[in-house]
Amino acid sequence: MSVRWQTIVALMLASLLAGCGGDTSKARFAENSALAKQLLPKARKAVQKTLDDHFGSPLDSVAWLKLPVNYGKAEGTVKTVDGQKLSVEFNAEASDLESLTSPELTRAGLLFTSGSNAGKQVLLAKFDSKNSTFETLPGLESAPSSGDQFVAAGHFLRHGRKLYARHCQHCHGVSGDGDGTTAKYLNPRPRDYRLGVFKFTSTASFPAPIKATRDDLKRVIALGIPGTYMPSFVPMLKENELTAVIEYVRWLAMRGEIEKGLVTELKGEYSKDRSKDDGIDKSLETYLSETYPNFVNEIAGEVGEKWSGAEEEGTPIIPKKPRPQDTAESRHRGKELFLGNKAKCVNCHGPTGRGNGPMTEDFQKNPDTNETYAERGLYDTWGQPIKPRDLTRGIYRGGRRPIDIYRRIYAGIKGTPMPGNSQALSEDEIWDLVNYALSVPYDSQAPKSPKPHSVAEHSMDHGHAN
Amino acid sequence: MRKFWCLFFMFWPIAAIVYSAMSPAYGWWFPGASVTELGQRIDNLFYLILIIITVVFIGTQVALGYALWKAAHNKDEKSHFSHGSHNLEVIWSVAPAVILLFLALYQMDVWRDFRVKAYFPEGTIESPIAEVTARQFEWRIRYPAPGKKLQLKPQPDDLYAVNDLHAPIGRAVMIQLRSEDVQHAFFLPHLRIKQDAIPGQVIPIWFKAEKKGLFELLCAELCGWGHYKMRAQLTAEREVDFQDYLKKLQADQNYDGFPASDSVAKKEE
Numbered sequence A: 001m002s003v004r005w006q007t008i009v010a011l012m013l014a015s016l017l018a019g020c021g022g023d024t025s026k027a028r029f030a031e032n033s034a035l036a037k038q039l040l041p042k043a044r045k046a047v048q049k050t051l052d053d054h055f056g057s058p059l060d061s062v063a064w065l066k067l068p069v070n071y072g073k074a075e076g077t078v079k080t081v082d083g084q085k086l087s088v089e090f091n092a093e094a095s096d097l098e099s100l101t102s103p104e105l106t107r108a109g110l111l112f113t114s115g116s117n118a119g120k121q122v123l124l125a126k127f128d129s130k131n132s133t134f135e136t137l138p139g140l141e142s143a144p145s146s147g148d149q150f151v152a153a154g155h156f157l158r159h160g161r162k163l164y165a166r167h168c169q170h171c172h173g174v175s176g177d178g179d180g181t182t183a184k185y186l187n188p189r190p191r192d193y194r195l196g197v198f199k200f201t202s203t204a205s206f207p208a209p210i211k212a213t214r215d216d217l218k219r220v221i222a223l224g225i226p227g228t229y230m231p232s233f234v235p236m237l238k239e240n241e242l243t244a245v246i247e248y249v250r251w252l253a254m255r256g257e258i259e260k261g262l263v264t265e266l267k268g269e270y271s272k273d274r275s276k277d278d279g280i281d282k283s284l285e286t287y288l289s290e291t292y293p294n295f296v297n298e299i300a301g302e303v304g305e306k307w308s309g310a311e312e313e314g315t316p317i318i319p320k321k322p323r324p325q326d327t328a329e330s331r332h333r334g335k336e337l338f339l340g341n342k343a344k345c346v347n348c349h350g351p352t353g354r355g356n357g358p359m360t361e362d363f364q365k366n367p368d369t370n371e372t373y374a375e376r377g378l379y380d381t382w383g384q385p386i387k388p389r390d391l392t393r394g395i396y397r398g399g400r401r402p403i404d405i406y407r408r409i410y411a412g413i414k415g416t417p418m419p420g421n422s423q424a425l426s427e428d429e430i431w432d433l434v435n436y437a438l439s440v441p442y443d444s445q446a447p448k449s450p451k452p453h454s455v456a457e458h459s460m461d462h463g464h465a466n
Numbered sequence B: 001m002r003k004f005w006c007l008f009f010m011f012w013p014i015a016a017i018v019y020s021a022m023s024p025a026y027g028w029w030f031p032g033a034s035v036t037e038l039g040q041r042i043d044n045l046f047y048l049i050l051i052i053i054t055v056v057f058i059g060t061q062v063a064l065g066y067a068l069w070k071a072a073h074n075k076d077e078k079s080h081f082s083h084g085s086h087n088l089e090v091i092w093s094v095a096p097a098v099i100l101l102f103l104a105l106y107q108m109d110v111w112r113d114f115r116v117k118a119y120f121p122e123g124t125i126e127s128p129i130a131e132v133t134a135r136q137f138e139w140r141i142r143y144p145a146p147g148k149k150l151q152l153k154p155q156p157d158d159l160y161a162v163n164d165l166h167a168p169i170g171r172a173v174m175i176q177l178r179s180e181d182v183q184h185a186f187f188l189p190h191l192r193i194k195q196d197a198i199p200g201q202v203i204p205i206w207f208k209a210e211k212k213g214l215f216e217l218l219c220a221e222l223c224g225w226g227h228y229k230m231r232a233q234l235t236a237e238r239e240v241d242f243q244d245y246l247k248k249l250q251a252d253q254n255y256d257g258f259p260a261s262d263s264v265a266k267k268e269e
């Protein structure tokens, strides 16, 4: 019955859409125009083309195997070869295969793992799932032969994209720019992934900030971010769906970073204000054909390395000592530190932890450009005003476990002014601060708390079930 | 043509009855038998009403069909105009009134057991197992630490979870329902529980799950664009498993990078 309904609804929708003539196959990732507009038009185009080649579009995404993204893999063996037509056999389970029958796979490509093409990747022109035949694009030096093994990758990307489109896109935007349709109503704004910066990570920020781990992203997506509009997605998303959507988020983040890296590089020589310079076109052309392709690989390698670095064993911050007893003395020491000059928490969070310290009243400088912001108060890396947390409320966006608070104080909150203290403070001192910070909501509650919620006395009064 | 109309008007009630009779086979029915005893009593009320409605529906439709059919064959008699019958009016006003009054009285004990605090099972009001706060668009849950009582205000050792409510089976338990923003509704279809969550109020709900299992917990009040996201689950489990769950939650919440047994702070508890 439900199938029939779906058909009817689909037909109705199709007839509606046919009228509008929207061609979704041309959907594109939005350009980071704030950056790209600084370039010469030709340089801007080159960047766009690179991104199209290596990432594709939302409905036709490319699994660039150079990046440390788990695209989902299906292994197989070549059976017969007829020019560029390969007939293959998958070793995968039938259920996996189902997710392979996607147009996206054609852009994912095959990576040969044995035979004369071992280690080489080729893009596909067509995939016929019924007969398990591929048609490859030209690009292999020698023809594959029967018996060659390959890995076809990409179904996670497709699965992730679908889930992302359904659940995340309206806030985080198609390209992960944090500018979806509902974003403008939210404070704080949804994360713009394109800087590759995530706030609630388990990783260090000194000497250089380490990326978020997959587990960090999973925690955020599973538990949500209390106190913000980022909701919890478990149990709605199942384990394999979480995996797929996490990979998609990482992929979008890498895409954004690579875009930024390319623009930054090109901006040096080929910025917009040089359009009148003699021979700039010629010079750009030479650059694009000679140096640029290597640079693309280089920057992808760099970005990729940072992300795979986060997955290395031992990256999550684990203190050497467990949390000491949560005694009055420990809290007191924590409070002294909080108010003192060594940790300087008071500058932002204020003497009672309400988030109203003196720095929120001052004009601050943008650390990247060294310019003073037009309005008073703190700003985050994305240029949005930000308030230090009101610690009396007992809402912890990055989690309320002692280890979470420890990590926040140890490494700071990336992308925000909240600084790391791994150098300034000892472990014991950080633990004292944790004990103090966790006690603030209850200390301030006792004397003058706001009136408790009114408790309904007579359950009959509101007893209507709807 | 007369017969056509007769058949036409008879076709629809028959189609409606066949369709309704087939619904359970398509899964358009209750999600299984109720997991609570009270839910079964609610189902019984539902079935009672269904039976009354069915009898009345079939009765009136048969009467209508009979009248039409008879008239279709009767070419001699003329129709005559009437200002109504006082007796008939009385009958069809009083009969439904009696039925409704009967239902209103008959369901009272179920309603009382479900809603009236004075009749809540013993032990529920004194120690609610959790506070469930609806929020756009998730369910945030606060349990008291094992061995403690739930307080109106958050306590330092409270345990937190989101979209994942646990409750023991075999005993009546109560939760406190709140809303942080707009109106939501706490809906446990398998337990036949539905209750609005209203900002500014703390509404008690009790239930006694008789069966282990994972049950859907939904929001049943259109509360905003993300309404569909408010899908959580209730894990009904044996008392020991429930206590273990709370301990696990506690260990996770106290996690400081070391297994629970190594921790100074945790040993003390």
Ligand SMILES: [Cu+2]
Binding pocket: B134, B183, B184, B185, B219, B220, B221, B222, B223, B227, B230
């Ligand atoms: Cu809701």
